[in-house]
Amino acid sequence: MATVTLIEYAEASAPVRAVYDDIMATRKTDWVNNFWKALANHPPTLERTWESVKAVMAPGALDPLTKEMLYLAVSATNGCDYCIASHTAGARKAGMTDEMLGELMAVVGMANETNRLADGYQVEIDDMFKSPGTHAQGGGR
Amino acid sequence: MATVTLIEYAEASAPVRAVYDDIMATRKTDWVNNFWKALANHPPTLERTWESVKAVMAPGALDPLTKEMLYLAVSATNGCDYCIASHTAGARKAGMTDEMLGELMAVVGMANETNRLADGYQVEIDDMFKSPGTHAQGGGR
Amino acid sequence: MATVTLIEYAEASAPVRAVYDDIMATRKTDWVNNFWKALANHPPTLERTWESVKAVMAPGALDPLTKEMLYLAVSATNGCDYCIASHTAGARKAGMTDEMLGELMAVVGMANETNRLADGYQVEIDDMFKSPGTHAQGGGR
Amino acid sequence: MATVTLIEYAEASAPVRAVYDDIMATRKTDWVNNFWKALANHPPTLERTWESVKAVMAPGALDPLTKEMLYLAVSATNGCDYCIASHTAGARKAGMTDEMLGELMAVVGMANETNRLADGYQVEIDDMFKSPGTHAQGGGR
Amino acid sequence: MATVTLIEYAEASAPVRAVYDDIMATRKTDWVNNFWKALANHPPTLERTWESVKAVMAPGALDPLTKEMLYLAVSATNGCDYCIASHTAGARKAGMTDEMLGELMAVVGMANETNRLADGYQVEIDDMFKSPGTHAQGGGR
Amino acid sequence: MATVTLIEYAEASAPVRAVYDDIMATRKTDWVNNFWKALANHPPTLERTWESVKAVMAPGALDPLTKEMLYLAVSATNGCDYCIASHTAGARKAGMTDEMLGELMAVVGMANETNRLADGYQVEIDDMFKSPGTHAQGGGR
Numbered sequence: 001m002a003t004v005t006l007i008e009y010a011e012a013s014a015p016v017r018a019v020y021d022d023i024m025a026t027r028k029t030d031w032v033n034n035f036w037k038a039l040a041n042h043p044p045t046l047e048r049t050w051e052s053v054k055a056v057m058a059p060g061a062l063d064p065l066t067k068e069m070l071y072l073a074v075s076a077t078n079g080c081d082y083c084i085a086s087h088t089a090g091a092r093k094a095g096m097t098d099e100m101l102g103e104l105m106a107v108v109g110m111a112n113e114t115n116r117l118a119d120g121y122q123v124e125i126d127d128m129f130k131s132p133g134t135h136a137q138g139g140g141r
Numbered sequence: 142m143a144t145v146t147l148i149e150y151a152e153a154s155a156p157v158r159a160v161y162d163d164i165m166a167t168r169k170t171d172w173v174n175n176f177w178k179a180l181a182n183h184p185p186t187l188e189r190t191w192e193s194v195k196a197v198m199a200p201g202a203l204d205p206l207t208k209e210m211l212y213l214a215v216s217a218t219n220g221c222d223y224c225i226a227s228h229t230a231g232a233r234k235a236g237m238t239d240e241m242l243g244e245l246m247a248v249v250g251m252a253n254e255t256n257r258l259a260d261g262y263q264v265e266i267d268d269m270f271k272s273p274g275t276h277a278q279g280g281g282r
Numbered sequence: 283m284a285t286v287t288l289i290e291y292a293e294a295s296a297p298v299r300a301v302y303d304d305i306m307a308t309r310k311t312d313w314v315n316n317f318w319k320a321l322a323n324h325p326p327t328l329e330r331t332w333e334s335v336k337a338v339m340a341p342g343a344l345d346p347l348t349k350e351m352l353y354l355a356v357s358a359t360n361g362c363d364y365c366i367a368s369h370t371a372g373a374r375k376a377g378m379t380d381e382m383l384g385e386l387m388a389v390v391g392m393a394n395e396t397n398r399l400a401d402g403y404q405v406e407i408d409d410m411f412k413s414p415g416t417h418a419q420g421g422g423r
Numbered sequence: 424m425a426t427v428t429l430i431e432y433a434e435a436s437a438p439v440r441a442v443y444d445d446i447m448a449t450r451k452t453d454w455v456n457n458f459w460k461a462l463a464n465h466p467p468t469l470e471r472t473w474e475s476v477k478a479v480m481a482p483g484a485l486d487p488l489t490k491e492m493l494y495l496a497v498s499a500t501n502g503c504d505y506c507i508a509s510h511t512a513g514a515r516k517a518g519m520t521d522e523m524l525g526e527l528m529a530v531v532g533m534a535n536e537t538n539r540l541a542d543g544y545q546v547e548i549d550d551m552f553k554s555p556g557t558h559a560q561g562g563g564r
Numbered sequence: 565m566a567t568v569t570l571i572e573y574a575e576a577s578a579p580v581r582a583v584y585d586d587i588m589a590t591r592k593t594d595w596v597n598n599f600w601k602a603l604a605n606h607p608p609t610l611e612r613t614w615e616s617v618k619a620v621m622a623p624g625a626l627d628p629l630t631k632e633m634l635y636l637a638v639s640a641t642n643g644c645d646y647c648i649a650s651h652t653a654g655a656r657k658a659g660m661t662d663e664m665l666g667e668l669m670a671v672v673g674m675a676n677e678t679n680r681l682a683d684g685y686q687v688e689i690d691d692m693f694k695s696p697g698t699h700a701q702g703g704g705r
Numbered sequence: 706m707a708t709v710t711l712i713e714y715a716e717a718s719a720p721v722r723a724v725y726d727d728i729m730a731t732r733k734t735d736w737v738n739n740f741w742k743a744l745a746n747h748p749p750t751l752e753r754t755w756e757s758v759k760a761v762m763a764p765g766a767l768d769p770l771t772k773e774m775l776y777l778a779v780s781a782t783n784g785c786d787y788c789i790a791s792h793t794a795g796a797r798k799a800g801m802t803d804e805m806l807g808e809l810m811a812v813v814g815m816a817n818e819t820n821r822l823a824d825g826y827q828v829e830i831d832d833m834f835k836s837p838g839t840h841a842q843g844g845g846r
Contacts, residue, residue, distance in 0.1 A: 220501065220502055220503060225426065226426065229426040239427075239464060239465075240465070242427070242464075242465075243464060243465025243467075243468060244465070246465070246468065247465065247467070247468045247471075250468070250472070
């Protein structure tokens with residue numbers, strides 16, 4: 001149960017409604033999910049967060065599906081239930097198939113395993129990996 | 142400094158050398174990075190981890206570049222220095238441009254921010270997001 | 283559902299009751315929350331944890347409200363549902379307003395974002411920040 | 424060592440210099456720390472992150488010192504070396520004394536301990552803590 | 565609610581049933597828990613993960629009870645509800661008493677506290693602790 | 706580099722020296738590691754943390770080696786460099802062999818992998834695992 005009251009459209013102030021309207025227009029949906037209704041308790045955070053998410057998730061050098069999958073990988077690593085549910089839905093809407101989800105989770109699982117092994121043994125970074133901004137020969141994990 | 146001795150090829154047992162050879166052949170490189178030299182202290186873990194990584198990172202429904210970027214997103218979220226260095230190199234080798242790295246990190250940053258906001262307010266999962274295995278209308282974050 | 287039986291006052295041993303009594307007296311309440319009823323399964327942990335929390339959260343160079351807000355910021359970062367619920371209540375009781383909660387969560391969100399960006403790019407620490415115990419000129423993030 | 428080249432003022436583009444100038448003016452310093460020089464590799468992230476940090480950290484219902492201490496508490500919980508160094512400096516500049524730092528870290532330590540105990544025993548949230556937006560009687564941890 | 569359909573034995577393909585059969589035979593039980601039914605949506609991950617878990621958790625230099633307790637300590641630290649529930653049950657089945665669970669959680673709690681204190685103060689590693697592969701005189705925490 | 710000055714025995718106050726003396730006597734060593742020298746900047750935290758660690762790590766239902774290994778498993782999961790180095794040394798001193806370290810890290814790696822898979826798919830907890838305080842038939846992961 002949320003620690004703040006979820007603010008519905010009907011009770012929202014004009015600035016909050018403007019954000020809700022933009023969320024629905026941008027996503028081509030007719031509803032707003034609970035995350036934004038919680039943030040609406042602090043309008044500056046609602047506005048700033050939505051503007052940031054909209055900018056970051058827009059198509060660019062990476063396509064929207066790849067971005068949604070990256071978002072899901074981070075959310076699974078952090079164990080954020082809400083974010084896992086919403087971004088699994090978001091990635092599917094953007095085209096993620098069951099097979100892609102299976103491979104995504106396999107990568108997330110392995111990365112979490114090897115992250116802890118590398119930390120657990122305190123492995124030193126190879127000199128070959130220390131080349132900022134260059135296309136270092138490499139690929140280890 | 143690693144908490145175990147890094148095992149070089151020259152001192153490695155035959156089974157460990159076989160893994161090293163497969164790593165170099167699979168990656169088309171002539172060196173093995175420190176992570177594997179640390180795992181070589183426990184050959185069953187070396188063999189199992191390499192077989193898993195090789196299988197998980199092979200091309201499938203997701204291409205190798207996408208998989209490397211997912212790996213990097215998880216590593217940045219966990220703050221694993223070794224893994225960030227090695228997978229930034231790996232993703233670049235697989236074709237990640239500076240612009241793609243910039244967008245990847247922007248997504249990782251936003252996901253970590255909104256993960257904590259969703260948790261911090263204990264936001265309830267919307268019913269619209271509760272549809273296992275279906276292509277739920279959605280896309281919230 | 284807890285993995286241990288919650289121990290109610292009526293079934294508690296004398297040493298456990300003594301801790302419960304001190305919790306209620308210190309907090310000026312007539313109930314004990316579930317966290318302590320779970321710890322009561324291991325009395326040494328119950329006693330030690332309560333003594334530590336009581337000492338750490340007492341007024342000092344930082345006032346109780348600031349301490350409760352710091353506790354909530356950590357709990358949100360760790361995604362601990364129980365702790366978020368209990369410390370949001372605790373901070374409100376200590377005087378946290380809705381506006382303060384909104385700003386607190388905004389800081390928590392930004393900190394989590396920039397923590398991952400700093401780690402994700404493996405940014406070196408500036409020399410200006412390396413001055414233990416001194417009032418370094420600074421303020422970066 | 425950073426995985427991207429740190430962009431110095433002399434080599435920066437006009438839009439990046441504009442952000443650097445605003446950072447120095449806002450903070451009343453004559454230098455820019457490495458974090459921003461790394462973000463400058465992706466100007467949209469530099470601009471968006473700086474605007475967000477500037478807005479979030481400005482005085483409001485919470486004063487700048489409290490905000491810096493919350494930032495430090497999150498950074499210590501995430502184990503982000505860069506952020507711990509920079510925000511310890513930032514908090515000291517904002518007025519944090521050695522005694523306050525000691526109490527802050529004591530709270531961070533206890534919160535991390537009890538977060539794991541509450542999760543580790545899967546403690547159910549008390550009904551008393553389930554009252555969004557109200558000033559629940561409470562204060563448990 | 566899981567984001568994928570849990571695959572029951574009756575609807576499972578032959579390769580998935582083979583894994584389920586091995587799980588039940590290895591554990592001497594007549595049921596399969598939900599974790600595997602979720603992984604069954606991606607058979608390569610089901611097979612690889614089960615083979616890895618079976619190998620890692622088999623008796624070796626460490627006995628099964630110690631391994632289950634280590635698994636539980638990690639799961640509590642990550643706040644994974646499912647894993648805490650299943651490995652608390654698993655450790656109890658392997659012989660963990662209530663007293664042992666109490667001491668385990670006490671260690672997990674203290675480790676999480678001192679981990680953050682060591683990180684929070686950025687404590688340098690003592691030279692005495694830098695001796696890979698040797699039995700360094702030590703024991704600090 | 707630590708963000709506080711490490712306090713050496715020669716400069717320490719009498720109460721701090723008393724803790725240092727007890728650390729050396731308890732551990733049968735003639736030196737104190739940096740962690741405690743950092744905590745000494747806030748004597749109440751030094752005293753409380755040492756008393757807690759001494760109590761928690763004393764032999765009980767779990768032997769000291771098992772406790773050190775649990776501490777190391779948590780530290781590796783949190784990626785705390787200092788704690789990994791000090792507790793690897795501590796566990797070795799308590800009798801951990803190279804083979805045991807290899808198996809410990811294998812368990813830590815797998816637990817981190819399956820923790821994220823269970824979270825990533827939002828797997829529901831089986832009813833069989835919901836029996837607080839009883840020796841539930843189980844053992845899943």
